[in-house]
Amino acid sequence: MRQTILAVLSLSAMAALLTGCGGDMVLLNSKGPVAQGQSDLMMTAIYLMLLVVIPSAIMALWFGWKYRASNKDADYKPTWAHSTAIEIVVWGIPVIIIGILAWLTWWGSHKYDPYRPVESDKAPLTVQVIAEQFKWIFIYPEQNIATVNEMRFPEKTPVTLRLTSNFTMNSFFIPALSGQIYAMAGMQTHLNFLADETSPAEGYRGFSSNYSGYGFSQMRFRAHSVTDAQFAEWVAAVKSGNGASVNPNAVQKAVLDQTEFAALRDGNRSKHQIEAMVVNAQTPEEKAAAEALKPYPTKPHPVTYYSSVEPKLFESVINRYMSNYHGADHSATAGHEAAASDAHANVEHATAASVEE
Missing domain, CATH: 2.60.40.420 (Cupredoxins -  blue copper proteins)
Structure with a gap:
């Protein structure tokens, strides 16, 4: 449990460093209708999936607390096997969400098709x-x-x-x-x-x-x-x-x-590749050919x-x-x-x- 908590805290700290302290959140701060539409589509999909993730996480913690060994007031049902209400919830809600996501994917792939011209009064x-x-x-x-x-x-x-x-x-x-x-x-x-x-x-x-x-x-x-x-x-x-x-x-x-x-x-090869070719050359001609190669650039x-x-x-x-x-x-x-x-x-x-x- 302690290791899990440390891992969660480490990931949270890393996320804060990457976003809140100078990180690039450009995907959520778009500057054009195409990128903004794609960003909205992505966030909508995330929100829909959180409808399953968040309740599941809460219930996992709540169940663990409610049915702990020291809680003598919790119902004890060793022969319990089925609940129609639970089956409807755990299957019905995900099916509905998947259906909505499928429709959003189909709609978004047409709406934000990269081949589709952007509507405007100006000539492109x-x-x-x-x-x-x-x-x-x-x-x-x-x-x-x-x-x-x-x-x-x-x-x-x-x-x-x-x-x-x-x-x-x-x-x-x-x-x-x-x-x-x-x-x-x-x-x-x-x-x-x-x-x-x-x-x-x-x-x-x-x-x-x-x-x-x-x-x-x-x-x-x-x-x-x-x-x-x-x-x-x-x-x-x-x-x-x-x-x-x-x-x-x-x-x-x-x-x-x-x-x-x-x-x-x-450039013809990376610097390390050229150095390896020079070292492994079998003849003077191969060595000269390797030394004549130009390395790939190290800056734009x-x-x-x-x-x-x-x-x-x-x-x-x-x-x-x-x-x-x-x-x-x-x-x-x-x-x-x-x-x-x-x-x-x-x-x-x-x-x-x-x-x-």
Whole structure:
């Protein structure tokens, strides 16, 4: 009993340290309708489940106290075997709760489908996202600019993301604004969200929530929700090669083309892997090859701005992994894939709308 009490107190103290003393409660303090809806859905499910957990915990303590050996007034029924009332309660209430949870899950999966566009009077901002080797690349096709490890967008404006990966599968996540969604090589996924207000100066946290290797912890970026005027100013500054005037810590470059894109992949192995390869090399050639490898970065790639982007760079990344079409000309299929993807999003939207009706 003493060990149980100590364990409960330890967990309580840890929870207090993680939440009350500077912990990040962003999942319960969302800044957009999508994340807020998902947060409300999660809390509703927790409250429903507590309808079983709390009474069970109370009864476990009460029964132990009431029927203790020293309580001579408690009823003693050694032949008791069945109670219809108890059976109805212990089976009926959980069945009802599970039924409500099932309905909430079905409704929420349509209402907060990541492919479903956010309803707004404003036209959405489209951003193409590429999960590169331990960094995030954001391409703005309408503005013809690109960034690394930073995303900016106007407040109260729907943002439509098109995501893919140029290496292993990853998971894109901005907890304050939306749920996570996977980015996979050779595929395109969608994510829609909206920010209700401008972000703090440091922006909202964004990161990869799917382990992808030694540099996984460096896949962090900042998402800045700004006013329409600030967004226009930032776009103009980046296009003119003066993005550092908005973010002094950013690196400004000219064109994000295939050559520059390939150069963004830095590192071949972890530092420990390279050291092991050097030690285990059997020949001078193997040792030289191992020593020539570059280690994965130990800190996030610096924020980088590009004043222009090579056309169809995003589509070329997807087509690179289309194994069924090696050697084919994908220029015609890129548009078809984008149209098919948009059509799928429209179908999902229509389905969700019909569900609500």
